Amino acid sequence: MSTASGLLASAPDHAVSNEAPGLSWFGIFRLGLVQTALGAIVVLTTSTMNRVMVVELALPAMLPGLLVALHYVLQVLRPRWGYGSDLSGRRSPWILGGIAVLASGGWLAAYSTATMGTHLALGIALAVVAFVLIGLGVGASGTSLLALLAREVAPRRRPAAATVVWVMMIMGFVITAGTAGHFLDPYSPERLMQVSGAVSAIAVVLSALALTGVETRPAMPGVSRGIRAGTSTPSRAREASAHGVADHHHASSIPSTSDRTGFVPALREVWSEPASRRFALFVFVSMLAYSAQDLILEPFAGTVFGMTPGQSTQLSGVQHAGVLLGMVALALLGTWQGSGESPEGMRGWTVAGCMLSALMLGGLAAASLWGPGWPLQASVFALGVANGLFAVAAIGSMMTLAGRGTASREGLRMGLWGAAQALAFGLGGFLGTAASDLAQFVLGDPVAAYACVFATEAALFLAAAAMAVRGVRGRADSEAAVGAGAAVAAAAEAGAGAALGAGTGAAHPHVPGLAAGLGTGPPAGRGNRTTEEKHT
DSSP, X not given: OHHHHXXXXXXXXXXXXXXXXXXXXXXXXXXXXXXHHHHHHHHIIIIIHHHIIIXXXXXXXXXXXXXXXXXXXXXXXXXXXXXXXXXXXXXXXXXXXHHHHHHHHHHHHHHHHHHHTTOHHHHHHHHHHHHHHHHHHHHXXXXXXXXXXXXXXXXXXXXXXXXXXXXXXXXXXXXXXXXXXXXXXXXXXXXXXXXXXXXXXXHHHHHHXXXXXXXXXXXXXXXXXXXXXXXXXXXXXXXXXXXXXXXXXXXXXXXXXXXGSOHHHHHHHHHHSHHHHHHHHHHHXXXXXXXXXXXTHHHHHHHHHOOXXXXXXXXXXXXHHHHHHHHHHHHHHHHHHTGGGSHHHHHHHHHHHHHHHHHHHHHHHHHHHHOTTSOHHXXXXXXXXXXXHHHHHHHHHHHHHHTOSSSOOHHXXXXXXXXXXXXXHXXXXXXXXXXXXXXXXXXXXXXHHHHHHHHHHHHHHHHHHHHHHHHHHHHHHHXXXXXXXXXXXXXXXXXXXXXXXXXXXXXXXXXXXXXXXXXXXXXXXXXTOOHHHHHX
16 A cells, blocks of 8 residues: 555656546536526526516515525535535435425425415415525535536546536526526416426436436545546545555445544534635635626616617627637637646636636726727627636636545535535625615716726636635645655555554454555555546
């Protein structure tokens, strides 16, 4: 084991021997279908039922706003769902279970909306329950899906995989909005429940079919794809040594001590990792800047540039087209360059996306002061491209970093970062509009107010870029320190293994390194052969 650990510790990240290919493109597409199903249910609850409450039922807009906010608040439970899938070793049951809970919440939301027309208090109470289910379902399924992608997708394919799942979620929005909109006319509460029920049922069936056979074996406790595939960093070498990767028979059947740790200690452990903590803060700040622009772009276009509602809606379409182009561009470039093979590669794109987004938001701040002569559509399209680059790079970074650490905590790390993202999204829209109102009140000029808000968002993106850069440097320093520690640990393991082996004459499955020290592990020259290779 000490020899294998030394070889692993000395191998560079990009030098991968016998690297397992991971999920095929078809497998990635199948997981994208789960995102499509998730998006289909969410769009009905957050858009269609929102409109029914406000327009058809003439209820205050604050009601659907509070319900959607409740769904965001429950995303703080994402780390718990990720931890649960870490313990079970399989992600698929958590994904499908989350989709089922989400589908139940989606249909109950439609029923509660219909009930509000006759029994308002009962309808609101049912809506609260429905959006609790929606929040729990989105958190459980989304966290476990990203953790599964992080574990199963080969590093080179991660940028493209991030694009696929994001774009297919948007496809779920688009297809459901168009199809459900057709069947909802003429509107009636009964039609709303029928359409919602059909969408929910199709989403569950589609997810079940998509997940069948994708995850064919449980995760090896304590070991991520990087180790199983033969890739290495000093920290991952230490993980391999600590969990006995060379003796894969024991490693796959006996849970590690760290996997049996309770949730709160496990969360403290992940939060104590500098890389995980920095990245959570980065996600919060960057997503706050990303989401704060959503609700003020169209009012800005109408107020400063005199656009009609139809024209401002088309402007949003221009931005979304830019987002799609940025995503696809990064998927192609990142896959070609192999950026997903290291955190540094993906974070380079993340920093670039943040910097470009800050630059484009600065352009919109200038556009506020310049007025109608500014090329607004070109600026908004460029902002969309920058946002697309940033979004995919951030998800790719999540996938790359999720398996790096002292234990198998992909789900818990994804949950922590997903909770930070959800909280930022929940706050971003509110703070963006509130900042605009406050600036108008203080400055007395809506044009200057929009300029201040866009400039603040640009500053947030710049701060996020600086955090990402510091995160890369901090990780490089910690890797060097861990590398020295891994060498000392390997030497100590070798000595302890020899001494105990002489005394007992048998391997002890719970003592790292003893199997290799006693010669009961794999034959010489095959210490790096992994369970993943045998699987593929």
